[in-house]
Amino acid sequence: MPIRIETGDITRARACAIVNAANSSCMGGGGVDGAIHRAGGSAILEACKEIRRTKYSEGLPTGQAVATTAGRLPAKYVIHTVGPIWGRCGDEARCDALLADAYRNSLQEVVKLGCDSVVFPAISTGVYGFPPERAARIAYRTVSEFLKTHPDMRVTFIFHSDHSRRIFEKANGL
Numbered sequence: 001m002p003i004r005i006e007t008g009d010i011t012r013a014r015a016c017a018i019v020n021a022a023n024s025s026c027m028g029g030g031g032v033d034g035a036i037h038r039a040g041g042s043a044i045l046e047a048c049k050e051i052r053r054t055k056y057s058e059g060l061p062t063g064q065a066v067a068t069t070a071g072r073l074p075a076k077y078v079i080h081t082v083g084p085i086w087g088r089c090g091d092e093a094r095c096d097a098l099l100a101d102a103y104r105n106s107l108q109e110v111v112k113l114g115c116d117s118v119v120f121p122a123i124s125t126g127v128y129g130f131p132p133e134r135a136a137r138i139a140y141r142t143v144s145e146f147l148k149t150h151p152d153m154r155v156t157f158i159f160h161s162d163h164s165r166r167i168f169e170k171a172n173g174l
């Protein structure tokens with residue numbers, strides 16, 4: 001299935017799963033993370049607390065992903081993944097690899113949940129400062145690679161502005 005690209009608010013996305021660009025606390029934050037927790041309600045935070053208590057007491061490692069309910073959101077599940085903070089990975093190649101991990105591990109969660117659709121935000125390109133063109137190429141490449149083995153998955157990238165969407169499209173020659 002071809003990758004879809006949209007402009008909009010991920011909290012309104014009607015998909016089986018949406019991905020949250022979370023931080024390692026998994027307890028909410030700014031940007032898309034704050035928007036998801038606000039719109040989805042306390043059930044998401046409760047599920048995150050449980051994950052912290054049982055699985056990731058030190059916090060969710062960069063590049064990993066976990067699933068929770070989507071609470072009041074139209075989606076069924078939220079996949080929380082932690083993208084790398086640009087400039088804090090050791091070197092740039094490591095940052096690239098961690099961003100690819102965040103996409104890949106999120107997709108793996110989506111498969112485990114039995115979902116056939118997922119919507120991604122532009123992970124790490126907000127306060128985490130990853131250069132958007134570079135992030136765009138990694139995101140697109142990683143998802144394209146995944147789709148070779150999961151051709152029926154419907155993957156959408158959603159951007160908060162037409163400007164960010166254009167950056168993504170241009171970076172990938174779309």
Ligand code: ADP
Pocket residue numbers: 008009010011021022030031032033035083121122123124125126127128129158159160161164
């Ligand atoms: P990070 O900490 O991973 O950089 P941010 O939330 O700061 O995450 O930003 C990631 C991207 O998500 C940014 O490009 C930002 O414009 C975008 N974004 C913020 N809010 C929303 C939203 N409600 N829906 C879709 N994208 C959003």
